[in-house]
Amino acid sequence: MNEKKIGVWLIGARGGVASTAILGLAALKRGLIESAGLVSQLPRFQRLKLADWGRFVVGGHEIRRAPLAGEVARIVEQTRIPMADLLEQCRPELEEIDRRIRPGTTIGVGETIAKLADLAIPQDETPRQAVERLARDMNEFVAAENIEHLIVVNISSTEPPAEVSRSPSTWGELEKLLDHNSAQGGQSHFRGENVQSTSDIDHAAKIGTVPDCPLPASSLYAIAALQSGHSFVNFTPSLADSPAAIDELARTKKACHYGCDGKTGETLMKSVLAPMFARRNLRVRSWVGHNIFGNMDGQVLDDPENKRAKVASKDHLIREILGYKPNTLVSIEYLPDLGDWKTAWDHIHFAGFLGVPMTLQFTWQGSDSALAAPLVLDLVRLTEYAHRLGHIGQMPFLASFFKSPYGATEHCFDRQFESLEQWAAECEAASDY
Amino acid sequence: MNEKKIGVWLIGARGGVASTAILGLAALKRGLIESAGLVSQLPRFQRLKLADWGRFVVGGHEIRRAPLAGEVARIVEQTRIPMADLLEQCRPELEEIDRRIRPGTTIGVGETIAKLADLAIPQDETPRQAVERLARDMNEFVAAENIEHLIVVNISSTEPPAEVSRSPSTWGELEKLLDHNSAQGGQSHFRGENVQSTSDIDHAAKIGTVPDCPLPASSLYAIAALQSGHSFVNFTPSLADSPAAIDELARTKKACHYGCDGKTGETLMKSVLAPMFARRNLRVRSWVGHNIFGNMDGQVLDDPENKRAKVASKDHLIREILGYKPNTLVSIEYLPDLGDWKTAWDHIHFAGFLGVPMTLQFTWQGSDSALAAPLVLDLVRLTEYAHRLGHIGQMPFLASFFKSPYGATEHCFDRQFESLEQWAAECEAASDY
Amino acid sequence: MNEKKIGVWLIGARGGVASTAILGLAALKRGLIESAGLVSQLPRFQRLKLADWGRFVVGGHEIRRAPLAGEVARIVEQTRIPMADLLEQCRPELEEIDRRIRPGTTIGVGETIAKLADLAIPQDETPRQAVERLARDMNEFVAAENIEHLIVVNISSTEPPAEVSRSPSTWGELEKLLDHNSAQGGQSHFRGENVQSTSDIDHAAKIGTVPDCPLPASSLYAIAALQSGHSFVNFTPSLADSPAAIDELARTKKACHYGCDGKTGETLMKSVLAPMFARRNLRVRSWVGHNIFGNMDGQVLDDPENKRAKVASKDHLIREILGYKPNTLVSIEYLPDLGDWKTAWDHIHFAGFLGVPMTLQFTWQGSDSALAAPLVLDLVRLTEYAHRLGHIGQMPFLASFFKSPYGATEHCFDRQFESLEQWAAECEAASDY
Amino acid sequence: MNEKKIGVWLIGARGGVASTAILGLAALKRGLIESAGLVSQLPRFQRLKLADWGRFVVGGHEIRRAPLAGEVARIVEQTRIPMADLLEQCRPELEEIDRRIRPGTTIGVGETIAKLADLAIPQDETPRQAVERLARDMNEFVAAENIEHLIVVNISSTEPPAEVSRSPSTWGELEKLLDHNSAQGGQSHFRGENVQSTSDIDHAAKIGTVPDCPLPASSLYAIAALQSGHSFVNFTPSLADSPAAIDELARTKKACHYGCDGKTGETLMKSVLAPMFARRNLRVRSWVGHNIFGNMDGQVLDDPENKRAKVASKDHLIREILGYKPNTLVSIEYLPDLGDWKTAWDHIHFAGFLGVPMTLQFTWQGSDSALAAPLVLDLVRLTEYAHRLGHIGQMPFLASFFKSPYGATEHCFDRQFESLEQWAAECEAASDY
Secondary structure (H helix, E strand, O other): OOOOEEEEEEEOOOOHHHHHHHHHHHHHHOOOOOOOOOHHHOHHHOOOOOOOHHHEEEEEEEOOOOOHHHHHHHHHHHHOOOOOOHHHHHHHHHHHHHHHEEEOOOOOEOHHHHOOOOOOOOOOOOHHHHHHHHHHHHHHHHHHOOEEEEEEEEOOOOOOOOOHHHOOOOHHHHHHHOOOOOOHHHEOOOOOOOOOOHHHHHHHHHOOOOOOOOOOHHHHHHHHHHHOOOEEEEOOOOOOOOOHHHHHHHHHOOOEEEEOOEOOOHHHHHHHHHHHHHHOOOEEEEEEEEEEEOOHHHHHHOOHHHHHHHHHHHHHHHHHHHOOOOEEEEEEEEOHHHOOEEEEEEEEEEEOHHHOEEEEEEEEEEEHHHHHHHHHHHHHHHHHHHHHOOOOEEOHHHHHHEOOOOOOOOOOHHHHHHHHHHHHHHHHHHHHO | OOOOEEEEEEEOOOOHHHHHHHHHHHHHHOOOOOOOOOHHHOHHHOOOOOOOHHHEEEEEEEOOOOOHHHHHHHHHHHHOOOOOOHHHHHHHHHHHHHHHEEEOOOOOEOHHHHOOOOOOOOOOOOHHHHHHHHHHHHHHHHHHOOEEEEEEEEOOOOOOOOOHHHOOOOHHHHHHHOOOOOOHHHEOOOOOOOOOOHHHHHHHHHOOOOOOOOOOHHHHHHHHHHHOOOEEEEOOOOOOOOOHHHHHHHHHOOOEEEEOOEOOOHHHHHHHHHHHHHHOOOEEEEEEEEEEEOOHHHHHHOOHHHHHHHHHHHHHHHHHHHOOOOEEEEEEEEOHHHOOEEEEEEEEEEEOHHHOEEEEEEEEEEEHHHHHHHHHHHHHHHHHHHHHOOOOEEOHHHHHHEOOOOOOOOOOHHHHHHHHHHHHHHHHHHHHO | OOOOEEEEEEEOOOOHHHHHHHHHHHHHHOOOOOOOOOHHHOHHHOOOOOOOHHHEEEEEEEOOOOOHHHHHHHHHHHHOOOOOOHHHHHHHHHHHHHOOEEEOOOOOEOHHHHOOOOOOOOOOOOHHHHHHHHHHHHHHHHHHOOEEEEEEEEOOOOOOOOOHHHOOOOHHHHHHHOOOOOOHHHEOOOOOOOOOOOHHHHHHHHOOOOOOOOOOHHHHHHHHHHHOOOEEEEOOOOOOOOOHHHHHHHHHOOOEEEEOOEOOOHHHHHHHHHHHHHHOOOEEEEEEEEEEEOOHHHHHHOOHHHHHHHHHHHHHHHHHHHOOOOEEEEEEEEOHHHOOEEEEEEEEEEEOHHHOEEEEEEEEEEEHHHHHHHHHHHHHHHHHHHHHOOOOEEOHHHHHHEOOOOOOOOOOHHHHHHHHHHHHHHHHHHHHO | OOOOEEEEEEEOOOOHHHHHHHHHHHHHHOOOOOOOOOHHHOHHHOOOOOOOHHHEEEEEEEOOOOOHHHHHHHHHHHHOOOOOOHHHHHHHHHHHHHHOEEEOOOOOEOHHHHOOOOOOOOOOOOHHHHHHHHHHHHHHHHHHOOEEEEEEEEOOOOOOOOOHHHOOOOHHHHHHHOOOOOOHHHEOOOOOOOOOOHHHHHHHHHOOOOOOOOOOHHHHHHHHHHHOOOEEEEOOOOOOOOOHHHHHHHHHOOOEEEEOOEOOOHHHHHHHHHHHHHHOOOEEEEEEEEEEEOOHHHHHHOOHHHHHHHHHHHHHHHHHHHOOOOEEEEEEEEOHHHOOEEEEEEEEEEEOHHHOEEEEEEEEEEEHHHHHHHHHHHHHHHHHHHHHOOOOEEOHHHHHHEOOOOOOOOOOHHHHHHHHHHHHHHHHHHHHO
16 A cells, blocks of 8 residues: 555646756655755654655646756756756656646636647637546546545646635536636636626526636636545635635545645745734834745736735735734735845834834845745645545645635734644544554 | 732833833823833733733832933933823923932942942942842832832843852852852852852852852842842843742742843844744754944943843844754944944845755844833733732743743743733633632 | 025925925024035035025925924924924924915826815916916015025925926927916826827817917926026926926026936935946846835825826936846835835845846935935025026036936936036136136 | 967965956856956946957965865855856866966964965975065966966955054065064064064064064065066955055066955945945944855954954945044854855944934845956956056056055045046057057
């Protein structure tokens, strides 16, 4: 049984985060790197029976043609990885993985992302046809590689925002929409501007016009994964598995899933610093955060539509932690010369005792991909473990990894991390019997 | 009974922190300011029966003559308090408090502090005589003001470092040293350079020379307070109540005490950020912290002897939280033009996944006194409450307020704060019966 | 002759910059402050026979009703002026000045500014009527105060951008437009979106429709001043005196004028740092500047239309100094909690030898008004001197004071300053005869 | 004639700056890199007949054994040079240069540097013997490589400070000291602590004790170069060619020389920003500069003796530019984890109009070696040109390259640069005939 492999299926398999995760996993298998950046390698989690890195095997979906090894080479240069020969040592594995990558879908991804596609993506599929094709790719991978359990991770570019609340609330209803036409113009119809309420859809149906299916690509990948019983992790702020109807599907299939939007840098800092201000009763008057970087994620977020989803995900937690609303501002700017190197400057203006105005500023400079990639590996490893122990549905104990954890009211990083530790302790206790 | 007052006795009663605390307390009594900066005013502590600010009355010891109202005026200008007329409204109370301030002692404070003294300080007291005089001042205050309980807080300038481990470990032994001569040259003899071990003292006694008493002023104040059953809080890194023998005295007298070194700015940030790096397995390679400011505290710390105590207190917790020792550097520099305005610049170099080097920098700009003063008021209020509920000895639930909490192994701010919340919950539960 | 006064007429006389300049001038007359921030007080200009501060007398136009002393009080608190009683000592003079302030005009100022008006501003004036009224106010001030020469300075809020190139190029043509209707909706019609070319206006005239006069308020003030022979200085990026036709008017009337847009903080830094990169052949790849502040100027610039003029003025000089175009980004964000306190964060990414990527970041924290006000006083004083020596038309030797000096190709601050020194040397030499 | 080569003799030929300069020169010859960072490549200097990079050939002195290619490899990794294969393409040239490197001398370099020596350095030479040996090495290189003119550049580690003023003022006197013993303990005797005045030496001579020769290694290299008519450039703050007596030698031999201490980063910023504050009459109250880095230069400067020379060189120019003395502080700290990557944080506190306190902070992050190396190449190229045109003695037109240019009273970078441009214009004009 132990010989069976664990599958990792990456949506956006040639992007910066995927490239870095794939390189890192290959390096871990060869013992070429240390554990820096990997949460699951912390001493406190070593008594869990987490799977060895050697058992993981990678495949995925993409819409771009660029060879994986080339993407990795670009990342190695941009991220300043201090090991010049790492790529050479791992090249054969990268080429093997590259051959397992299949064309994804651009349904509902928005124009900016759709324009990046240069692989032969089927253009006239209904959503159901897309889901079936994507699921077939995943399942063929499972069969070909002798995989015990598959974890699908969405690390593709951020789609324009979609409103969860307007999606039909049961799987039965949502499932029917898969036979409607795909969203035109590459955009989802759940967005606030186009649809007043879900009853619009019903109404349209009643009067004889058939509305487009409102599900964007990220949700089609989620459905493809979950209906086959695979796990699904949403590392982006796209819609994906967040609708209640898709959670229903997951629970029916006894599958695990969670998200959304990996918490890697500036927002991690916010979830650590805002509690400090709250606990010391220092009154935050304004919190300004400016993010500059130049990778493909930045390029996609340069489209105001796509940026809106990200900014909302980065901004909300300050007021949720503080319990009041200071002036806030989040900007994300694309500077191509910066490549994968992200700089965030935050300026926090707060009032102390006697109303004295004070400030904290921080500058965070890091490789976007090198911050995200280890969390993707951690999530895959912890999800596999949770699934192995029989967990079903959402995984709130993983909240500390996300900017907008599903259903969470706790945004303090320390408390989120504590709940991860607590879950680990319970798992350990349970597996002792 | 409720009509009786609560006494606050400040050591260093005309310094910047004291001036700000006194002004702030006066403003709180008059409802002139909001609760910003006061931990004990957080919603989560409102169900405790903490004493009203109106019940607190202030006195203290000082070695400088400068009128309190003048010190407050200087602080108001330097700290940029946004209420020009606050001082005028509180001036009568300040003058009243000023009349209650008595001359302290300069025994063992080091030359830099001793030179600041311009009040008539008795110069030829033995330590025991000093303790008796200081205790008399406190007790006369208690009697004159109809005080139910007195809390003594040390917010005087940082003394040169003294080694706790070399102090006699029982009160019986320590108490005998009070009759020896006072430390000469204004310096304590517990410092590592001068005394190899406490057996030196015994040895000196045996061979007929009587060594100086090694206790500095801060410890004499602590003894004066605790032997009368008052509470004692050490907001500085000076020796004060930290020796085990003085804790024994406190427990004998059923008194409460704790310290040391208020955690107000840069170190607070360290105790919040270091856990983030630890929990994300980001490997800190170096942590450099430069502090610049220009108040009297800065002037005293400009003496390398006095600075040594402070730097040690600011530096240790990084390696205790991380579990390994990165390169660290802490500087504290006196720039008189900056007045009470402190700027800390920290540069943290860390390795992420694949060894990628990244950095976090922060700049903290705040009024030193306006950050410390509310914590002093909180500590007084919480200590009074603990004493009222029958607590005896050290108060580890107050660890989150200190850079170097006595006996603590937990330096993560969030966990320290959690223990404060837990204590509050237990007190609340206990007082329900 | 020496007893006659020098008049300063401020457009926007109750704004932050005006309030600070007025307070500062009153303080200078009383010898209450030192010369910090005043360029004309530098030792190198002391041999020029510049007018004494005691000779200057202030009046102006405004659209807001708020009493001047109240505005000054607000500025004193927000700018952290370290002299609490300065306002009290100067209050009688402020009240005297307040009584000299007359209602301005809101023609062409844009909606955001127009909404701030609460004085009784005539609403149905033609541009010519407005000019006549404004000129009458200025001339009555000259007569009433026994003024030898009047300098009018525009420090009112930034209007939406207007294109100089589309204005008629002769005063004869422009003058005729004053009888047309005023711009509706508070907006100038020179803006690129609305008018294809100036021939549109001719065409409209030919076909019988009479177009609105395209001149905004700032230009009407400039015309009012210059046609009476007063000097005019444009401290904002508004259109004002920049059209060639208005320069023609100035030269006809032997008047002096110059602008535009005072160079006070971030842009000053750019004009100092960009030459350093250029001279060391360090290749700037991107230059990002984020400005946050909360005064009325910020509130007006929060309107994207008004902001556009400012951003253009802050951005152009980098590529003009470097000789190539790096990626640039300038943001100006309104955070009301910051008041007059402006923070600029600039991030400069540059390539050094061997293409090594390096960065410079700076944070500039200052009072917007306290940076601008002394330059206004310097400009008034230097303009009076130039006029006294017979200068006519634009004053390019004042380029170092402006972000976008008229007709300038030199944007390096040091060279601009050198031309000021050279002019001073020439004046000195000339006045020796 | 044009076929003859130009020799570059580097003192410290395997250090970080040398390694980078050697790699860069090799890359320039092959057209592999652009001109970024090279001042002599600016368009404004292209009409001078500067020598082509292809004509330069490199040799040098060293005290360490480490192979040059290894040092270059380390630098390539640490400086983040974005061309992985640059080293491979240039390796043959590096190996050729490595074979030309000869053992230097450790006379008077201080213990910290002396301990780094692992080449076979003659230990019992008199200063004269050392000078003769070093000169022989240089002259053999000239002969072997068919060199028309040799430029010797000191880029070895900073020696402990030596006082120029105490050195004998004529070459005749100084020359005699070369026969005395070498400084013991690796330290020069010109330092303030050891010698009260130069008459001590005379006195010692009179009473029969022969004092050690006070010249450190840097001066011995300078003498070796200049007495053979080679040019000499001092890129460090060590004593080298700064004594008047050595300038006399240079002029006698019709040789060119200049220094000292290359102005690469933080001090460059100071010489650009201080003039801005001066010209705007903004009063600097304090200027704090903290420098952190981890290369060998940093390791040597970690010795307080060696650091003293550097700090003095970085600190003096602020007060010389401003004309008054603000509080200043310069720290240089060795953090080995930072390698060649230097971060400088400067905090400038200044008073503006009405005494309002404001601040400017900057963070400069760059590769120490990549900033210095191109300046070394520029200096070599410009010195060769000056020598070719007949220049003799000090070269004040090169002041903009140095922190402490010999004999300079002008420290504003822009004016220093202007004098370089002026010199270039004069050379151009002169060479037109």
